[in-house]
Amino acid sequence: MVACIIALVVFGILSLFSAKYRPIAKEAFDCVFRMVTLRPCTTGLDDRIKAKLVAKTLSFAPKFAPLLNKHFKTISWIFVLVFFASTMVLSVGVYNWLAYGNCNGPDSGEFCILNPSQTGAQGYSRVGNPSQLKPVSAIGGISLGPANASVTVVEVGCYSCPYTKKIEPGVKQLLAKYVSAGGGSIRFVFKVMPVPSHPYSREAALSSICAAKQNKGWEMHEFLFRNQTQFREGMPLFYSLSDELGLYKQKFQLCISSPEANAELDSMIQEGKNSGIYATPTFFVNGEPLVGQKTFEQIDSVVSKALAKVQ
């Protein structure tokens, strides 16, 4: 009887595509309906499923067959519960992936099976080997620190990427240590590389570029990460952020759709592709790559070594 539940789902889906599965789906439905109404299943479908499985087991693992036969109901229930639990988890994951581009939710840095490259960057490199990355130039993007600093840190990130967002506190610590308090010992550059599969990722990147044109690049940078989970609202969100920052509205709106801003963004994307970037964020410390979500300590260690090397 329990096996009919799984059969209903499986054959129900299959019957959408092929008529040959419809009688079995109908049988399974009848069986489940009778079960729900506390009547015994009379179609014999569950017996047939059980018999087929036990027979297959008898062929390749005869010793296990009596066990399967005896505890078939219990095993079926376990499978049913696992089936529904995994379906639920998968549904949540798919929702998260569609909504935030990450199946684990907007704030998670965990591995996502739906997005194995950890970027969702369809069309981007899938090299997956940091040693093959080519350094990205420090020209363009938004920057802090003296232009002639002996160490340059370039971060290539995306405003809709939860991993880039997650590293932001670490970046702030780095800036506090080496740019503000450190007397400008390093130059930090943020270059945007939007993930195409993330909704409004490109628009967010353009907002950052256009805000920078009104000298509010870092402010917009912070606003965008703070409002990352709201990106689905689309352009109205970015316009309201620009208002909050006190940007010249018409200029900002014209900039978003301007060929210049779009060309600037495309140039950064192309540079990322040429570099072989396969995940955001990716850092280059004097050209040495650091891929993925790193802690402040990890980045700091590489920066310290780079500073020691040049001094």
Add this chain to the structure above:
Amino acid sequence: VRKKWNLLVFVVITLLDAKKIRSDFPFFEKTKVIYFDNACMTLRPMQVIEAVTEYYEEFPGCAGRSAHRVARRTEEKTQNARESVASFVGAKSSQLVWTKNATEGLNLVCDSLDYSKRKTVVTTELEHHSLLLPLQRLHNEGKINLKVLKAEAGAVPFEAWEKAIDSTTRLVATNNANNTTGLKTDVKRLAKLAGDNGALTLIDGAQGVPHFKTDFSRDGIDFLAFSSHKMLGSGMGALVAREELLEELPPFMVGGGTIEEVKLWEAKFLKPPQKFEAGLQHYESIIGFGAAAEYLKKIGMDSVEEYEKMLRRELLSALLSVPKIEAYGPGESSGEKFGALASFNIKNAKPQEVGVMLDELAQVAVRTGAFCAHPAMQAYGAPQGAVRASLYIYNTPEEIRVFKEALEKIAGAY
């Protein structure tokens, strides 16, 4: 020693025959299925397939209606088939009516007989629904008084018939071989008993006619219904009856082909058997039926019966050697005779499960369920049904060995 030697020679010869017979069946060239569902439907030899194909390709016309050469050839072939099938059961062609299946023949007799003078009909609880249900309906409608004989130790003793049949009995209705256990009925003795009491005998020959010599005239049967698809032919049936009884019976169904003359408010019907064969007939099936009868005649029904006896012995020995198997029906020690058929269950296993597993494990095709004989299965103590292995002339002891090995595996899982 001589007896054993003779038996060995017989077995060797019959096995060689079985091999030759198998070569006539294209089924065995195309599949490795071990077909043990012959009580439901048999396989068809090339001879039958060719006869049917010949009709489609060379003379696909109507019989008995048109004068052109195609129709004449159809008429000739169907008439030949009628003669072949009638003579196969020891009857004349004028005594044979084509029916859709054995069920239709049984219904025709049960529904058309005149019960005004005698109302009692005697049957057994071991009958197929095709015979039991028409009688049950007539009884419930008050048209007959039905006596149902109970089985004792799996069979209805002849004494029970003797007690039940008397001067009020109109009809004695039973099978000549049971579809649940293969148990054979002594039809000749029963027909004599019925005849002595002035009663008619209706025999459901679906499971008997294909498996042993049935002689309608010699056995003194009044009505014999059987089917083609259980004896290597196409899907249809036949009813054989004494001519005077066919004359008396009103047509069950009327229409084209049954009449001599029709006016607006009256019709004059043809003589039997045509008066029962309304509408266009399934000529291809009739021709296939005739070819099947000829095929079996060529083998010889005595040889068929002997070979099946050997198969039955092997089958029963295989079943009884498997642990947890419960076989139904009277045992061999009862002195009863059986066809190559057995019904059984594995302890704690549902019959349907066993059927599926046999198919999965060894491609053995068996029937599961109550075999359209619920009261019979209740009488045998298996109301939930059973697994039925029914064998025929093309089955072999080697197939029984594979079947046994699969059963042993399945029994081990319970």
